[in-house]
Amino acid sequence: MDKIQISAFIFLLAMFLGLELIRKVPAQLHTPLMSGSNAISGITLIGAMVVASQAESSLGLGLASAAVGFAAVNVVGGYLVTDRMLAMFKKRGA
Amino acid sequence: MEALATILFVGAGVGFILGLRMLAHPETARKGNLVSACAMGSAVLGTLVTILEARRGLASDAVETAASASPDALLYVAGGLLVGAVVGIPAARLVKMTSMPEMVAIFNGFGGAASLLVGWGTFQRASTAHQSAQRVLDGVTGDNSAITTEVNVSLTALLGSFGGGDGRFITATIFLAILIGGVTFTGSLIAFGKLSGFITTRPLLYRGQNLINGLLLMVIAGAGVLLVMNPEESWVLPVCIGLSFVLGVAAVVPIGGGDMPVVISLLNSYSGLAACAAGFATDNTLLIIVGALVGASGIVLTRIMCLAMNRSLANVLFSGFGSVTKQSSGAKGEHREARSLTPHDAYYVLEAASSVVIVPGYGMAVAQAQHAVKELADQLEANGADVRFAVHPVAGRMPGHMNVLLAEANVPYEQLAEIDDVNPSMETVDVALVIGANDVVNPDAKGNESSPLYGMPIVEVNRARNVFVLKRSLRTGFAGVENPLFYLENTSMIFGDAKATIEALVGEFKSG
Numbered sequence: 001m002d003k004i005q006i007s008a009f010i011f012l013l014a015m016f017l018g019l020e021l022i023r024k025v026p027a028q029l030h031t032p033l034m035s036g037s038n039a040i041s042g043i044t045l046i047g048a049m050v051v052a053s054q055a056e057s058s059l060g061l062g063l064a065s066a067a068v069g070f071a072a073v074n075v076v077g078g079y080l081v082t083d084r085m086l087a088m089f090k091k092r093g094a
Numbered sequence: 095m096e097a098l099a100t101i102l103f104v105g106a107g108v109g110f111i112l113g114l115r116m117l118a119h120p121e122t123a124r125k126g127n128l129v130s131a132c133a134m135g136s137a138v139l140g141t142l143v144t145i146l147e148a149r150r151g152l153a154s155d156a157v158e159t160a161a162s163a164s165p166d167a168l169l170y171v172a173g174g175l176l177v178g179a180v181v182g183i184p185a186a187r188l189v190k191m192t193s194m195p196e197m198v199a200i201f202n203g204f205g206g207a208a209s210l211l212v213g214w215g216t217f218q219r220a221s222t223a224h225q226s227a228q229r230v231l232d233g234v235t236g237d238n239s240a241i242t243t244e245v246n247v248s249l250t251a252l253l254g255s256f257g258g259g260d261g262r263f264i265t266a267t268i269f270l271a272i273l274i275g276g277v278t279f280t281g282s283l284i285a286f287g288k289l290s291g292f293i294t295t296r297p298l299l300y301r302g303q304n305l306i307n308g309l310l311l312m313v314i315a316g317a318g319v320l321l322v323m324n325p326e327e328s329w330v331l332p333v334c335i336g337l338s339f340v341l342g343v344a345a346v347v348p349i350g351g352g353d354m355p356v357v358i359s360l361l362n363s364y365s366g367l368a369a370c371a372a373g374f375a376t377d378n379t380l381l382i383i384v385g386a387l388v389g390a391s392g393i394v395l396t397r398i399m400c401l402a403m404n405r406s407l408a409n410v411l412f413s414g415f416g417s418v419t420k421q422s423s424g425a426k427g428e429h430r431e432a433r434s435l436t437p438h439d440a441y442y443v444l445e446a447a448s449s450v451v452i453v454p455g456y457g458m459a460v461a462q463a464q465h466a467v468k469e470l471a472d473q474l475e476a477n478g479a480d481v482r483f484a485v486h487p488v489a490g491r492m493p494g495h496m497n498v499l500l501a502e503a504n505v506p507y508e509q510l511a512e513i514d515d516v517n518p519s520m521e522t523v524d525v526a527l528v529i530g531a532n533d534v535v536n537p538d539a540k541g542n543e544s545s546p547l548y549g550m551p552i553v554e555v556n557r558a559r560n561v562f563v564l565k566r567s568l569r570t571g572f573a574g575v576e577n578p579l580f581y582l583e584n585t586s587m588i589f590g591d592a593k594a595t596i597e598a599l600v601g602e603f604k605s606g
Contacts, residue, residue, distance in 0.1 A: 004259050007374060007382055014383040017111065018390025024118040027487055028501075028510050030395060030494030031194055033117055034362055036127050037391040038201050040110060041365040043134070043384040044208040046141040047372050048174070051215040053145040053167045054256075056226075060218040065170040067211035070204040072178020073185075078201055079131040080186035085194070085498055086124040092506035 032085045039078025045071035095147045102140030103380050109133025110384050114391075120507045137380055191502045192459045195358060195492040199286040202361045206278025209368035210335070213271030216375050217331060220252040224326075227252075249325045258377035262322050267374035269318045269334060274368040276338025277345065282361050284346040285354065289491055295351025297414035304412055307344050314341060348414045352456075352533070352572030354491045356399045356410045363392020395493050402487035404539075404549035415546075415573065432568060435586040437595055440562055441602035447524035447560075449480045451516055453553050454496045455489050456572075457530015457565070463593035467529060468503035470596050473603035479524075483509055484516040484553045486534035517554050526555035528563045528579075530592050532571030537579055547575055561585040564592045 025033050048071050052064035110133045116126025145168070189197045227247055253268070254261030287293035314337045321330045349357050366388025373381025400407050409415070444450065452471065458464060471481045483505065489496045497510050520526075528535050537556040538545035555561050556579055565587060568580055579585055588595050 003377075004263055007379070010379060011370060011374075011382050011386050014386035015390050018114075018387040019394060021111070021114045021118070021387070022391045022394040024115075026118070026120075027398075027485065027494060027512050028497040028507055029117060029120065029123055030398075030487075031198075031492060031498045032123060032127070032494070033391065034358065034395065034493060035194070035198050035201070036117055036130065037114075037388045038198055038205065038362060038365065040114075040130060040134070040384055041202075041205040041362075041369050041388040042208070043110075043137065043381055044205060044212055044369045044372055045134075046137050047212045047369075047376050047378050047381050048208055048215070049138070049141045049171050050145065050376060050378070051212055051219065052171050052174075053148070054219055055167060055215065056219060057222040060215050060222060061167060061170055063211050063215040063218060064167075065174045067208045067215060068171050068174025069177040070211065071208035072175045073182045074178075074201050074204045074208065075134055076178045076182030077186045077197075078182075079127060079134070080183060081189060081194075081197060082127045083124065083131075084186060085191070085501070086127055088191075088498070088501040088504075089120050089123065089507050090501070090504065091121075092508050 036082040042071045042075035099140045099143040106133040106137035196289045203282030205365035206275045209372045210275030212372040213268045224249040265322045271371035273338045277342040278364040280339045280342030281346045297350040298347045299414045359395035430581040432580045437598035453528045455531025461592040464499040464503040466596040520557040523558040525560045526558035533573045
């Protein structure tokens with residue numbers, strides 16, 4: 001199988017997996033889910049790191065570094081604020 | 095070393111999936127988020143290992159190519175990570191829970207911008223290599239035509255070899271990363287502006303809007319085709335970036351404040367899909383998987399929000415809902431009066447109540463009344479009443495917004511009910527307390543076919559024995575629709591600032 005095909009299949013399977021996983025999240029947790037998945041979308045960070053390491057011009061390096069910065073804000077801020085929110089969800093009497 | 099990177103990447107993939115699964119239960123959610131964060135750490139580490147490995151390979155392979163990978167690139171990466179920590183940590187610490195929608199919107203935008211830049215950077219790399227090859231070629235031309243044909247590598251082929259696939263396909267995915275990333279970026283900025291009040295929350299509409307947006311889409315598609323077919327034209331890429339920015343603005347501007355839950359969910363989905371496209375462009379499987387997970391998450395939430403309003407996604411995106419004030423058919427010509435009650439009188443009814451349902455809305459967030467509400471709930475419980483919170487899925491400005499505010503005020507999550515939990519037993523409820531909610535309790539949604547809200551699931555407080563509506567005035571809600579609830583026999587309005595009213599009620603309980 002050629003590479004694009006494999007990637008396309010991986011994409012589809014991951015989509016279905018995501019739909020199944022998220023469907024089960026109760027409405028109470030929708031905001032943490034959003035900020036959490038937001039943090040996860042900062043995965044672009046690793047793509048940006050690779051592009052930065054391969055950059056062969058100062059423009060390319062600048063673009064990739066900016067990408068690292070944006071994605072890192074997304075990752076760090078996203079996970080922290082999600083944690084802060086989830087810490088507030090308590091059981092009765094807890 | 096390569097095996098180590100593989101283990102780290104696979105571990106990261108498993109961590110992300112497990113983390114999302116654990117997010118589905120309030121007890122495990124916090125741990126799930128931690129697992130997910132560790133997965134991210136693992137992914138970053140794996141990437142570092144890969145980069146260092148590639149460096150070593152280059153250094154030992156050939157001395158002259160090693161020079162191309164500048165050694166200080168890693169310093170820039172470290173700098174970017176530092177910026178992320180410096181901006182991200184205080185932002186996450188200091189943001190108010192009522193401002194959560196703005197925070198998520200702006201972070202979404204950052205994710206989109208990052209994907210756009212990754213796409214652009216990937217293109218830039220191939221383009222730089224192409225230019226230097228061209229320069230070499232120019233030096234050789236005339237001397238030996240055989241070499242010319244041999245060295246002459248097209249930009250498309252370079253893009254393909256760097257991206258690990260067919261050149262045209264890679265270019266197309268770069269285009270998608272830029273398009274979706276750009277739309278996410280500016281769309282999120284507009285959403286941020288609307289949520290924080292910099293921009294009017296009313297939908298911005300003009301004649302021929304859909305036509306112009308349609309044309310814009312066609313022009314963008316054309317630019318995409320041009321980029322794929324002819325990447326050497328250096329002006330095409332900047333045009334694509336500019337157009338994607340314009341499209342993001344044009345897409346969000348016509349959407350009103352109350353529809354923001356849908357927009358944020360959708361932008362959330364886009365930020366994942368942009369990461370996905372960047373993954374295809376840079377041959378990074380983890381990016382594809384994780385981007386797809388986020389994309390799916392946004393789609394599910396978007397769907398839930400649309401169902402909760404009984405509107406199609408197209409209707410939310412294109413109709414400019416809430417821009418026109420429509421009259422409820424029942425209110426036409428009729429002169430009706432709403433009964434108003436003082437907090438003191440309301441206290442006597444609440445004091446005698448054994449079952450109370452509280453319906454919070456965006457007004458509660460605006461009045462910052464969640465802590466006072468929790469205190470009132472405590473007083474009611476101490477008084478022997480059963481207290482539940484009925485949270486409508488679209489109450490507030492993002493999915494689950496009210497739940498987070500109430501959790502912040504220490505309301506236990508068992509008390510946070512969904513509408514299907516409370517509606518069946520509504521007749522047995524003594525008092526339904528509506529705090530800053532309007533459209534989500536409009537009985538026209540159930541009984542009046544001509545109402546624009548018709549078909550939307552609501553909290554059916556009109557069936558409770560008593561309904562107290564805390565509101566500043568009889569003005570319409572976001573949808574611009576009259577609410578007949580205010581004029582029902584069993585409804586009383588308690589006018590004034592929600593927080594002040596609730597504090598007055600708490601005071602009555604304490605002194606009584």
